[in-house]
Amino acid sequence: MLRSARQQQQAVATRRTWNLVVFSIGGIALAAKAEEVGGVAPWGDSIPIPSRTPFVESLLIRDKDLLPVYDLASRLQANLRGDVPLCLVIRHPDGPLAIGVDGDIPTLLTLDAGKIGPSRRQDLDTLGSFETDGRQVEILALQRLGRR
Amino acid sequence: MSLRGHIKPVTHAVRPASFLIVRYGTRYCALPSEGVRGVLTREEAGGGPNVVWVGRAYPDVDLAGLLSTTVDDKSSDLRIVLFSHGRSHGAIRVDEVIGLAEVDRNECHPLPPHFRGDERSWVLGTASVGNKHVLILNPEWVLGELGEVVAMVSRRSIG
Numbered sequence: 001m002l003r004s005a006r007q008q009q010q011a012v013a014t015r016r017t018w019n020l021v022v023f024s025i026g027g028i029a030l031a032a033k034a035e036e037v038g039g040v041a042p043w044g045d046s047i048p049i050p051s052r053t054p055f056v057e058s059l060l061i062r063d064k065d066l067l068p069v070y071d072l073a074s075r076l077q078a079n080l081r082g083d084v085p086l087c088l089v090i091r092h093p094d095g096p097l098a099i100g101v102d103g104d105i106p107t108l109l110t111l112d113a114g115k116i117g118p119s120r121r122q123d124l125d126t127l128g129s130f131e132t133d134g135r136q137v138e139i140l141a142l143q144r145l146g147r148r
Numbered sequence: 149m150s151l152r153g154h155i156k157p158v159t160h161a162v163r164p165a166s167f168l169i170v171r172y173g174t175r176y177c178a179l180p181s182e183g184v185r186g187v188l189t190r191e192e193a194g195g196g197p198n199v200v201w202v203g204r205a206y207p208d209v210d211l212a213g214l215l216s217t218t219v220d221d222k223s224s225d226l227r228i229v230l231f232s233h234g235r236s237h238g239a240i241r242v243d244e245v246i247g248l249a250e251v252d253r254n255e256c257h258p259l260p261p262h263f264r265g266d267e268r269s270w271v272l273g274t275a276s277v278g279n280k281h282v283l284i285l286n287p288e289w290v291l292g293e294l295g296e297v298v299a300m301v302s303r304r305s306i307g
Contacts, residue, residue: 047175048175049259050214050267051265059260064276066260070262
């Protein structure tokens with residue numbers, strides 16, 4: 001269930017500053033709490049899995065390890081941009097999870113909590129949103145990806 | 149314990165799992181080797197809908213379709229795997245048979261818990277064979293014993 005604007009505001013009010021990783025998927029600016037991001041790496045080969053779990057349909061090969069992939073780009077109906085897409089590794093409660101993001105290197109941003117407002121998107125689990133450089137950026141609740 | 153008081157080591161002999169490794173394009177799959185009844189060339193298999201081999205009919209099984217891929221009919225390494233499980237039998241066309249491999253059961257891993265659907269009963273897990281990652285397939289799914297045949301495409305719904 002999507003969190004209400006009031007719940008989001010309560011969550012935001014408990015922090016003074018937020019450390020965020022800002023990235024994009026298909027040109028859509030997004031952010032995530034820095035502590036929920038385990039790393040960034042070039043995208044690699046993946047193994048398709050016959051799957052009925054929405055948006056979880058492949059395993060990304062990282063040396064000897066296989067990382068499940070959450071296809072957030074498909075959920076956003078977007079295509080990844082850049083010659084070499086990147087892999088954002090999420091610290092997910094079920095174990096590491098990879099999402100593909102645009103090839104632009106993600107940036108770190110420390111944001112005053114007062115600048116974070118309610119989300120404008122209803123189709124994503126978010127913690128809120130903020131505006132930077134004239135763009136509205138949604139803060140994704142990465143830990144809830146695929147858990148509903 | 150021996151007379152000298154030494155404790156004899158107890159070894160828990162766990163038999164490795166034995167698989168036939170097959171290839172579709174760049175993906176590799178493992179079928180439990182105890183179900184493999186034969187590997188034929190397309191000439192040996194003939195052109196009919198069933199392969200009859202040693203008095204038994206093996207209906208065509210579209211494993212490539214189950215995996216949402218296709219068989220490379222131009223592959224010179226194309227083979228037909230005759231596979232049985234219980235009372236079910238099937239002839240499975242693959243791009244290539246890589247060979248038999250024994251895998252330590254500790255090296256076989258289930259799908260990550262992020263996969264929450266029926267696929268957990270279709271794909272038993274993954275294993276590393278040489279420098280390849282292979283999907284360990286459930287023979288019951290391969291031979292249609294789970295009561296459904298579903299392609300993986302067009303199953304998405306916004307969750």
